[in-house]
Amino acid sequence: MAGRLLAHSRPATTRRRSTLVAYCLVLMQAAPSARAARPMVTDDARITDPYACQVEAWQKSTRSGHEYWAFPACNPTGNLEITLGVNDLPGDGGGRIYDYVLQGKTLFRELETNGYGWGLAAGVYAHADPMPGQGRLGASYFYLPFSASFRDDLFIIHLNLGAQDNRDRDAKPVIYGAGTEINFTRRFALIAEAYGDSLGSPYYQAGVRIWVVPGRFQIDATQGARFGDFSESRWWTIGVRLISPPFMK
Numbered sequence: 001m002a003g004r005l006l007a008h009s010r011p012a013t014t015r016r017r018s019t020l021v022a023y024c025l026v027l028m029q030a031a032p033s034a035r036a037a038r039p040m041v042t043d044d045a046r047i048t049d050p051y052a053c054q055v056e057a058w059q060k061s062t063r064s065g066h067e068y069w070a071f072p073a074c075n076p077t078g079n080l081e082i083t084l085g086v087n088d089l090p091g092d093g094g095g096r097i098y099d100y101v102l103q104g105k106t107l108f109r110e111l112e113t114n115g116y117g118w119g120l121a122a123g124v125y126a127h128a129d130p131m132p133g134q135g136r137l138g139a140s141y142f143y144l145p146f147s148a149s150f151r152d153d154l155f156i157i158h159l160n161l162g163a164q165d166n167r168d169r170d171a172k173p174v175i176y177g178a179g180t181e182i183n184f185t186r187r188f189a190l191i192a193e194a195y196g197d198s199l200g201s202p203y204y205q206a207g208v209r210i211w212v213v214p215g216r217f218q219i220d221a222t223q224g225a226r227f228g229d230f231s232e233s234r235w236w237t238i239g240v241r242l243i244s245p246p247f248m249k
Contacts, residue, residue: 038241039220042158042177042193045117045147047081051246058239065090076248081105098128116148139166156181173197186214201227
């Protein structure tokens with residue numbers, strides 16, 4: 001959920017499109033463990049492997065253009081995942097908007113097969129270009145991720161609940177998410193979720209997650225929209241996820 005629920009409502013910028021970190025890391029080596037993440041906005045009660053790093057990157061296509069997102073994350077202590085994300089979005093006036101996300105996440109109980117786990121995540125997102133009278137900070141937020149496994153990980157549910165201090169919208173809404181993954185094989189899963197905040201109608205998406213190399217290199221794709229506004233708000237995403245071996249211990 002790191003920053004992906006946050007609204008973007010600031011003026012367009014003409015700055016040249018940034019080169020995203022994710023596409024510089026496509027050749028990362030991968031670790032053998034599997035974690036659920038992309039393409040769900042609803043976060044899970046799992047973190048990057050201890051002393052390792054990962055990168056999630058995706059393109060989102062909407063009626064207004066293409067969005068580009070990259071979320072590198074590392075776990076330097078064994079139970080603290082630190083994410084530094086960046087996006088490149090179409091602006092209202094035809095330019096581009098750039099934002100940064102910094103998030104920390106820890107677990108109070110690790111998710112196990114046929115068990116449950118939960119934790120805490122908190123972060124901020126800031127604009128690359130200051131907004132008049134508001135500066136660079138767009139919002140700060142926190143949420144509790146909860147996950148539960150059933151039937152030997154065939155069926156896993158994820159729930160998020162938190163709050164946000166959104167300076168762009170001058171509001172402090174509740175944020176939430178509910179999702180599920182159905183892992184038919186080691187390589188293939190279906191996902192579906194609904195998420196949003198207390199200021200408006202929720203969003204939903206569904207799609208597939210495929211491990212090209214099980215537990216090492218993942219690709220995914222989804223389609224989504226806002227409830228009650230499919231024709232105008234629908235989108236497609238396609239993304240990748242890679243995980244490094246432990247190297248920071």
